[in-house]
Amino acid sequence: xxxxxxxxxxxxxxxxxxxxxxxxxxxxxxxxxxxxxxxxxxxxxxxxxxxxxxxxxxxxxxxxxxxxxxxxxxxxxxxxxxxxxxxxxxxxxxxxxxxxxxxxxxxxxxxxxxxxxxxxxxxxxx
Amino acid sequence: xxxxxxxxxxxxxxxxxxxxxxxxxxxxxxxxxxxxxxxxxxxxxxxxxxxxxxxxxxxxxxxxxxxxxxxxxxxxxxxxxxxxxxxxxxxxxxxxxxxxxxxxxxxxxxxxxxxxxxxxxxxxxxxxxxxxxxxxxxxxxxxxxxxxxxxxxxxxxxxxxxxxxxxxxxxxxxxxxxxxxxxxxxxxxxxxxxxxxxxxxxxxxxxxxxxxxxxxxxxxxxxxxxxxxxxxxxxxxxxxxxxxxxxxxxxxxxxxxxxxxxxxxxxxxxxxxxxxxxxxxxxxx
Numbered sequence: 527x528x529x530x531x532x533x534x535x536x537x538x539x540x541x542x543x544x545x546x547x548x549x550x551x552x553x554x555x556x557x558x559x560x561x562x563x564x565x566x567x568x569x570x571x572x573x574x575x576x577x578x579x580x581x582x583x584x585x586x587x588x589x590x591x592x593x594x595x596x597x598x599x600x601x602x603x604x605x606x607x608x609x610x611x612x613x614x615x616x617x618x619x620x621x622x623x624x625x626x627x628x629x630x631x632x633x634x635x636x637x638x639x640x641x642x643x644x645x646x647x648x649x650x651x652x
Numbered sequence: 653x654x655x656x657x658x659x660x661x662x663x664x665x666x667x668x669x670x671x672x673x674x675x676x677x678x679x680x681x682x683x684x685x686x687x688x689x690x691x692x693x694x695x696x697x698x699x700x701x702x703x704x705x706x707x708x709x710x711x712x713x714x715x716x717x718x719x720x721x722x723x724x725x726x727x728x729x730x731x732x733x734x735x736x737x738x739x740x741x742x743x744x745x746x747x748x749x750x751x752x753x754x755x756x757x758x759x760x761x762x763x764x765x766x767x768x769x770x771x772x773x774x775x776x777x778x779x780x781x782x783x784x785x786x787x788x789x790x791x792x793x794x795x796x797x798x799x800x801x802x803x804x805x806x807x808x809x810x811x812x813x814x815x816x817x818x819x820x821x822x823x824x825x826x827x828x829x830x831x832x833x834x835x836x837x838x839x840x841x842x843x844x845x846x847x848x849x850x851x852x853x854x855x856x857x858x859x860x861x862x863x864x865x866x867x868x869x870x871x872x873x874x875x876x877x878x879x880x881x882x883x884x885x886x887x888x889x890x891x892x893x894x895x896x897x898x899x900x901x902x903x904x905x906x907x908x909x910x911x912x913x914x915x916x917x918x919x920x921x922x923x924x925x926x927x928x929x930x931x932x933x934x935x936x937x
Contacts, residue, residue: 605883
């Protein structure tokens with residue numbers, strides 16, 4: 527499912543354009559499963575699943591499977607509708623060089639919301 | 653299409669605050685009972701544009717919104733370029749009372765959202781005799797910081813972009829697209845460090861947890877309305893405030909977020925109009 531990120535993000539021209547100054551690799555953890563997501567100038571170039579021996583990333587986003595499952599519904603409940611909502615509830619850990627995350631916060635919110643069932647307004651609630 | 657003008661009139665008021673000269677932008681519409689509106693942190697009075705354009709409100713109310721100094725079309729005071737802006741409870745309280753006096757408002761209804769909702773609680777506690785009723789939107793007694801506020805004001809993060817991105821999820825899921833992005837645009841337009849400076853009041857200085865239960869609603873009626881999707885001031889936090897203040901009335905607004913009057917005016921008015929009507933009937937008794 528996480529692999530779908532590449533096609534869905536890259537198909538959104540506006541999102542890619544807003545990310546044109548963003549080149550990085552970040553780590554996404556869904557429970558015990560880790561993914562390295564490489565971005566080049568706003569376009570996702572690879573989504574690689576772990577386990578990794580020595581993963582290198584600028585920052586990591588870590589939450590349980592249950593929390594991501596709620597976030598990735600078409601109408602997430604209050605408290606699960608946004609990355610900052612998860613952080614506020616202390617169920618999402620953002621660690622590493624967060625300047626990259628915060629400087630491109632709209633991009634990361636909208637990119638990860640792409641994993642919601644398609645047909646929902648992209649990024650509207652993100 | 654022929655042009656259409658709104659009934660909203662804006663003016664600049666020159667006023668001394670805290671011993672310094674200020675140029676403050678004030679908008680108003682309607683006639684009747686004054687309804688003084690306080691915007692959220694890092695935004696401005698445009699958040700109340702729908703109230704000022706709704707005849708159901710303006711037929712009986714003089715709706716007034718000012719941009720706080722440093723916000724919207726109000727300038728920061730001379731010398732600002734060498735300062736860090738930081739809002740305190742004392743300044744916020746003083747500013748509201750001074751502006752009420754300057755505008756000759758006789759016991760207005762006060763409505764404030766977020767930081768405006770917080771200061772509304774301060775006003776209910778400290779100056780209830782100055783208001784005929786107080787309406788706190790997204791009003792909690794305290795919010796713990798949940799991200800590093802320094803990201804709001806540093807040269808390698810765009811202040812406007814990050815401020816809007818921080819708050820974007822606080823808009824409820826049913827907000828019309830135009831109003832959602834208008835609300836976020838206000839955040840994108842904020843001056844450097846202004847949102848952060850407001851949050852000093854919201855997250856540190858303005859903590860009123862220890863005193864909120866002392867609010868006496870027999871001296872001034874208090875209404876609390878909060879959106880279901882607000883994770884900054886959650887419905888639970890508003891309900892906790894309400895349960896500690898006898899006589900306060902609370903409404904949790906389904907589907908709405910942290911900016912009800914701006915993100916989804918039509919839905920919000922469904923909740924606000926009955927409150928305004930109740931306040932009107934209270935006065936008649």
